[in-house]
Amino acid sequence: MIENIKAFLGDFFVTGDPMIYGADVSIALASIAIVVTLTYFKKWRWLWDEWLTTVDHKKIGIMYIIAALLMLFRGGVDAILMRTQLALPNMNFLDADHYNQIFTTHGTIMIIFVAMPFIFGLMNIAVPLQIGARDVAYPYLNALSFWLFFFGAMLFNLSFVIGGSPDAGWTAYAPYAGPELNPSSVGQNYYYIGVQISGIGSLMTGINFLVTIAKMRAPGMTLFKMPMFTWSILITSLIIIFAFPTFTVTLALGLFDHLLGTHFFTIGGGGSPMLWANLFWFWGHPEVYIVLLPVFGIFSEVIATFAHKTLFGYATMVCSMVAISILSFLTWLHHFFTMGNTAPVNAFFSLSTMLIAIPTGVKIFNWLFTLNKGRIEFTTPMLWALAFIPNFTIGGVTGVMLAMAPADYQYHNSMFLIAHFHSTLIAGTVFGVFCGLHYWWPKMFGYLLNEKLGKWSFWVFMISFNVCFMPMYFLGLMGMTRRMYTYPAGLGWGPVNFIITIGAFGMGVGFVIMAWNIVWSAIKGKRDTTGDPWGGRTLEWSIPSPAPEYNFAHIPKVTTRDAFAAMKEDKKRGREQKPKPFEPIHMPNNSGIPFIMSALFFVAGFGFVFKWYWMGIPGLIGVAICMIARSFVYDDHHHIPTDEIERTERATGRLS
């Protein structure tokens, strides 16, 4: 009996690696610290009422960003472990299995649990404010999206201490990920189920923001008067809605292969391993644009604001994004040119991939022309935006090199490819979300991040990024391929790898400075009393910082692009509108169901990971009960009375 329990626990928990034991201890200590702190300060009620049950888009946005920063830390630690292992030839810091698990979790976490939620966080905060709305179209669904992402991420992260991490790469290619070569299934199930749960949330976010932008714009804001960030989110939502269902089905089929013994992607039994790559990238390539287009929007806002000009080429910006959204569904094969397709197939996808460089190039030139003759102000968000242009262009140009199918046979899966996609994802997405974070921070919290620390973190991170990824292109051309856990001495790779590792640690330092900036500014940061610290052009800067619960005391009327810039101009010329009396504001009620339902998804998911149907099926029944319970909630809104609005507005100095 005791032997049985011992054997079970030995399989259940990951054992044998001192670093994992260290992680066990730190997880336990952190959990205890959180529970003790909340209990000691009697904050449980506050946590539940203000955060866990909230449907306020601003609070949901903040939670998304906190979760994304925590996941960025985890993904970053993974990266640093990998780079330490590769710093010198024949290193024994990680063994092969552990290295495989780490590059798998690094990729999955960075894409699914950092890039996506960071962008969702920023769009939750900015989009309703930019279009003059009081919340998103479906606030309850929004909370559900967040909690599904959160519990999906937690389930996936549990894998490295309980049961073992997936090790088939973030792309989880069959047949290695399949049941034939991965018979224990547990790690791979974590991937299928954790990503699936969070993917359901992503799909709902896409629907939510499409409807929000389509239906809830302030009067007068026609489509072509929307801020560019809102445009980018509209297009992104469209791509999410059409790309994510493919991924949902693909993950489900992969899971069926493990749980039910089906043969979709197996080698035997009529399955096709290549079909996994095909379906995965049919989602995976549009996904690249899901994490890029929003940051194009952020850069458009930031560059226009700090060049003190309207954005150059508004209509061509929109057309480029529409073109990208269509082309993004026609290029997926370039991820597996070398898998044995016929020449005409490779030629078509080669061309369609190069075509995408045209609308992207148009956007780059539009940003440059926006800067042209502008009064450029070098704030931290602007530095991130300016650094984006050259660094991202290098990633884009090497992308065109990779797009040439015959040449790709040389570059494929070499470190050249790794350098390419990090140049686009870091110089694009990461610079972009950091830019947006600094830019909208005062709107979220009512104080600014410190500029000096912000610039330090920018320079350290940006220079280290180049130290890390510039040599990597050459390392790829020297023949080193991705996913090698070690390499022999004498190939000339050692010094280059060592430089790359220095860069990786430098990026870690940059991140730590940014984290320190957040802590420092929370205590001593400059208050934003005006609500418009940057001289903004769009509606989010017309309201106090942090935005009140109802966002706009009066819904603004929009007549032009850059609506707030026009309002400020009107005010200067003394054409200000008379304030109208307040009216009670209709707001959605908080609800605990999204949290509970997502927690039950977590329980069900955990059960299915271990094929414990006694746990998985009741979990799903619980999910169904939550849905039924929600359908009987009739009292789902309340009104904020006028005297409360008056009090809030007076407190921010908006009423005299």
Place this chain on the structure above:
Amino acid sequence: MIKEYKNTAVKPEPKGFPWKQVVGLFLSLALTFLALWVALGLSLPVPITLTVIVGLAIIQALIQLFMFMHFTEGTDPSHQMMGIAFGLFVAFAMVAGTLWIMAFML
């Protein structure tokens, strides 16, 4: 009193029993089990089985559109048409693309 513009997306649903959705649910279930029965219960030749279940899938997609997805409602039909057109484009890209890519091993 000045009537202020309220930008909320959701208008209150008309009260009453949701017959349309209930009928849609049962039709969808029936079609799903019918497809299962055609595939597993009948031993028709494969091309005929495929044709029949694809036909059933198209009927079910139409049921989804009309009974659940408010296809006939809304103020601006051009939005609906753009959505459908983009959906058809993506579906075509995926199915035709996959067949073309994987043709070498069929």
